[in-house]
Amino acid sequence: RIAYVNGRYVEGRHAMVHIDDRGYTFSDGVYEVCEVFRGALIDEQRHYDRLARSLRELRIDPPVGQGALEFILREVLSRNKVSNGFVYLQATRGVSPRDHAFPQTPVRASLIVTARSVDPKKGETAALKGISVVSTPDLRWKRVDIKTISLLPNVLARQAAKESGAYEAWLIDADGMVTEGAASNAWIVDRSGTIITREADQSILRGITRTALVEIIAAQGLRLEERKFSLTEAFGAREAFITGATTLVTPVVMIDGRPIGEGLPGPIAQKLRAVFHEHAA
Numbered sequence: 001r002i003a004y005v006n007g008r009y010v011e012g013r014h015a016m017v018h019i020d021d022r023g024y025t026f027s028d029g030v031y032e033v034c035e036v037f038r039g040a041l042i043d044e045q046r047h048y049d050r051l052a053r054s055l056r057e058l059r060i061d062p063p064v065g066q067g068a069l070e071f072i073l074r075e076v077l078s079r080n081k082v083s084n085g086f087v088y089l090q091a092t093r094g095v096s097p098r099d100h101a102f103p104q105t106p107v108r109a110s111l112i113v114t115a116r117s118v119d120p121k122k123g124e125t126a127a128l129k130g131i132s133v134v135s136t137p138d139l140r141w142k143r144v145d146i147k148t149i150s151l152l153p154n155v156l157a158r159q160a161a162k163e164s165g166a167y168e169a170w171l172i173d174a175d176g177m178v179t180e181g182a183a184s185n186a187w188i189v190d191r192s193g194t195i196i197t198r199e200a201d202q203s204i205l206r207g208i209t210r211t212a213l214v215e216i217i218a219a220q221g222l223r224l225e226e227r228k229f230s231l232t233e234a235f236g237a238r239e240a241f242i243t244g245a246t247t248l249v250t251p252v253v254m255i256d257g258r259p260i261g262e263g264l265p266g267p268i269a270q271k272l273r274a275v276f277h278e279h280a281a
């Protein structure tokens with residue numbers, strides 16, 4: 001397994017960063033996960049745009065320009081022979097002795113890139129069965145629109161989901177409204193067939209899959225409302241699903257042990273998954 005680490009392509013066991021890397025000491029960094037499907041990076045430009053925004057919001061200078069990044073991602077994919085799977089990239093503020101404030105003398109941001117193959121059939125199996133989610137309080141900070149590597153609440157939420165036999169956790173804000181999943185965006189379909197997902201403000205990550213799906217929904221002539229929805233509304237929904245680079249469109253058939261709709265993957269979620277695959281191809 002070959003990783004890119006600050007200018008070099010190295011064997012996995014030698015792929016290391018400095019103990020004073022601010023990603024390690026403070027989670028002071030950002031990341032992207034991009035799906036690779038039949039050798040192509042899905043919605044690649046949108047990932048670069050979101051990365052640039054995340055870096056800007058945290059005032060981290062980009063470690064390399066977009067052209068170089070495009071080259072590095074392809075190099076890591078080909079050196080690992082990945083044609084279906086993901087590429088992961090992480091940029092941190094760089095190496096500097098531990099001090100909360102930014103380094104006084106500017107340091108170069110760190111950049112690492114890894115890639116992993118995933119059997120596309122695995123996701124298909126999950127999508128055919130549908131997944132279960134559990135609700136858990138959203139304990140994150142108020143700027144989760146920035147894709148930072150600071151993911152401890154998400155880690156704990158995912159672990160809670162796993163321990164109760166579910167795949168994903170839906171995070172619930174102080175008003176009982178669903179924000180998003182621990183690593184995905186959350187959607188429901190109401191009794192009239194209207195698709196609902198929370199508006200992309202600072203309380204959720206504006207998923208690349210979400211953005212692509214908003215366009216697909218419009219092109220399909222389906223109705224979409226971008227607004228908050230409560231857990232109670234989700235319990236009574238006809239369908240539910242999640243979106244993300246690692247899950248694409250995956251139907252949700254159970255929330256907190258209660259079946260959603262018929263307790264089977266819904267027709268709208270299945271349709272959107274199929275159309276999303278066409279868009280990716």
Ligand code: PDD
Binds near residue numbers: 180181205244
């Ligand atoms: N997570 N919301 C959160 C909190 C996420 O972590 C993710 C993605 C999404 C969906 O975004 P996108 O469609 O751009 O993947 C929404 C990635 C896959 C991860 O952390 O592994």
